[in-house]
Amino acid sequence: xxxxxxxxxxxxxxxxxxxxxxxxxxxxxxxxxxxxxxxxxxxxxxxxxxxxxxxxxxxxxxxxxxxxxxxxxxxxxxxxxxxxxxxxxxxxxxxxxxxxxxxxxxxxxxxxxxxxxxxxxxxxxxxxxxxxxxxxxxxxxxxxxxxxxxxxxxxxxxxxxxxxxxxxxxxxxxxxxxxxxxxxxxxxxxxxxxxxxxxxxxxxxxxxxxxxxxxxxxxxxxxxxxxxxxxxxxxxxxxxxxxxxxxxxxxxxxxxxxxxxxxxxxxxxxxxxxxxxxxxxxxxxxxxxxxxxxxxxxxxxxxxxxxxxxxxx
Numbered sequence: 427x428x429x430x431x432x433x434x435x436x437x438x439x440x441x442x443x444x445x446x447x448x449x450x451x452x453x454x455x456x457x458x459x460x461x462x463x464x465x466x467x468x469x470x471x472x473x474x475x476x477x478x479x480x481x482x483x484x485x486x487x488x489x490x491x492x493x494x495x496x497x498x499x500x501x502x503x504x505x506x507x508x509x510x511x512x513x514x515x516x517x518x519x520x521x522x523x524x525x526x527x528x529x530x531x532x533x534x535x536x537x538x539x540x541x542x543x544x545x546x547x548x549x550x551x552x553x554x555x556x557x558x559x560x561x562x563x564x565x566x567x568x569x570x571x572x573x574x575x576x577x578x579x580x581x582x583x584x585x586x587x588x589x590x591x592x593x594x595x596x597x598x599x600x601x602x603x604x605x606x607x608x609x610x611x612x613x614x615x616x617x618x619x620x621x622x623x624x625x626x627x628x629x630x631x632x633x634x635x636x637x638x639x640x641x642x643x644x645x646x647x648x649x650x651x652x653x654x655x656x657x658x659x660x661x662x663x664x665x666x667x668x669x670x671x672x673x674x675x676x677x678x679x680x681x682x683x684x685x686x687x688x689x690x691x692x693x694x695x696x697x698x699x700x701x702x703x704x705x706x707x708x709x710x711x712x713x714x715x716x717x718x719x720x721x722x723x724x725x726x727x728x729x730x731x732x733x734x735x736x737x738x739x
Contacts, residue, residue, distance in 0.1 A: 453540030459533035475513035581655040584640025592654035610707040611673035613663040614721035620659030701728035704738040
């Protein structure tokens with residue numbers, strides 16, 4: 427008679443499911459009544475620079491020095507404030523604080539919502555600058571208005587300004603720079619993979635690359651800068667008040683961000699790189715044509731050197 431031992435199947439431990447807060451796109455921090463962090467989701471960690479190991483169970487004042495300033499603004503405005511991200515200096519945040527109901531004599535727990543409003547502010551700045559351009563000089567207004575009646579001022583794929591608008595805007599900025607003796611730099615950008623991606627993967631892949639570029643340009647240019655898709659794979663960024671020492675590092679950060687944005691398209695990875703040429707008023711050119719020609723020469727140097735680089739004249 428067989429005497430083998432019966433095997434016992436142990437139930438597998440159930441995996442811990444992430445809470446709903448961990449799945450939200452906006453940053454969320456939960457504080458208990460003593461101001462200790464009880465939960466912080468991934469977007470909040472990215473925008474504040476905190477980690478779960480550093481934050482959970484700790485007083486927010488001890489692990490997050492910026493909280494004192496945030497808290498002061500929230501107390502002054504009620505429940506909403508606009509602040510800078512300590513982890514991403516170019517990022518503007520809207521923070522909202524909500525308190526949970528509490529028993530008598532108990533300090534209330536609170537929820538801190540953190541939302542990135544950088545793109546919205548940049549769009550508002552663009553709109554404001556458009557109005558300033560339209561109101562600056564009657565003659566310029568009439569010429570620009572006649573052109574804008576026939577075509578939109580933005581590229582439909584990237585939402586950047588189009589060629590017509592950026593050329594008029596550059597004329598305006600050079601005239602203002604001549605009066606104030608301030609520099610103006612331009613970035614002449616050409617996507618390295620545009621033609622190849624179109625031939626190998628088709629127009630849809632090209633559109634995705636253009637969308638990535640458009641989004642990153644908005645994120646990495648300064649407030650007050652103007653960005654345009656000239657045509658095809660060509661882009662132009664106008665940087666009022668920027669010398670080459672300011673424009674070149676900004677272009678390098680944009681180049682690195684674009685290079686890191688590898689596009690996964692239908693199972694294939696498409697590298698994203700661009701070549702860039704920089705020229706500045708008044709040294710490399712005092713007119714629109716002269717400045718753009720100098721930037722184009724610098725761009726050609728980047729392309730000749732193998733692409734994926736920034737060249738300043």
